[in-house]
Amino acid sequence: MSLSCLSLRNQNYMAMYSSIFGGITKDPSAMVIPIDDHMVHRGHGVFDTAAIMDGHLYELDQHLDRFLRSALMAKIPLLFDRSTIRSILIQTVSASNCTQGSLRYWLSVGPGDFQLSSSGCANPALYAVIESPSLQVPAGCKVVTSSIPIKSPQFAVMKSVNYLPNALTKVEGEENGAFTGIWLDDKGFVAEGSNMNVGFVTADKELLIPCFDKILSPHSKAGFDPG
Missing domain, CATH: 3.20.10.10 (D-amino Acid Aminotransferase, subunit A, domain 2)
Structure with a gap:
């Protein structure tokens, strides 16, 4: 799966972190996740978001706490401790130079095979993507x-x-x-x-x-x- 077809959509993905390659990229063609990641073909993953407003992350800690609770409920072991995950997310936002947008991040049981059980997954995987601008909700709607x-x-x-x-x-x-x-x-x-x-x-x-x-x-x- 790739975020590289940006010319076909009005989206701007400014940076991505992946624990698979262990770093941050700003190249859309490198913003990929393995097809055998169980989050892709089994839905065994959790996610959360945080708004980026005037260059600041809005309520990151509250969202991160919910993220970790979701991971516990989904029986997904943590790849890093809370402080390391928090640092990775902040570094990814900083690398993107985004001042208005959104941070989206996922924790998966990881890639490994196409089975239902996650026992074949060697390690969980952490991903984060910075998107700008974030989707605006209309002031009034039906x-x-x-x-x-x-x-x-x-x-x-x-x-x-x-x-x-x-x-x-x-x-x-x-x-x-x-x-x-x-x-x-x-x-x-x-x-x-x-x-x-x-x-x-x-x-x-x-x-x-x-x-x-x-x-x-x-x-x-x-x-x-x-x-």
Whole structure:
């Protein structure tokens, strides 16, 4: 998998770190991951993000803590300790010279084979990509309730790469002329969007948000978390 076909998309990938080659590259043709990485063909990986605002990483530590919790839940051993991962992420952002954008990072059980079990993977793999500009969410948008089944709480609170339900919810919303779809929980209450949290401002200017016991808790600006 490569990020090199930039001429076909309006994207700007400014830097990538990979533990596979043990460093940072700014060459899009080198921004690749092995096809036998279990994150690719089995979805056995976790990820998180952090906004880059005016050259600063927004709430990196909170996102990194969630990243490590997700890795523990997904039974992915850490390749490095927390401080080393944090340093790698900061160095990657610094090398990119990005001042407005996003940091996206992944931890996989690693490459090794095409089996279901990760026992054939020699080492986990850490990747990070700097993207500028980050995707902007419209100030106002239309949403629809989704017919795609919501994730079970066990997987909803884990930020894994298994985003097929999320992608289908987004597609369903677009097919119905909306920005995205919104999930309802098993009791019919509003839960979350395809890759962001949902909130309501009442007539009394009170912000109401769903409980986070069955959905992914936010760590981004204003409490809403774009995935």
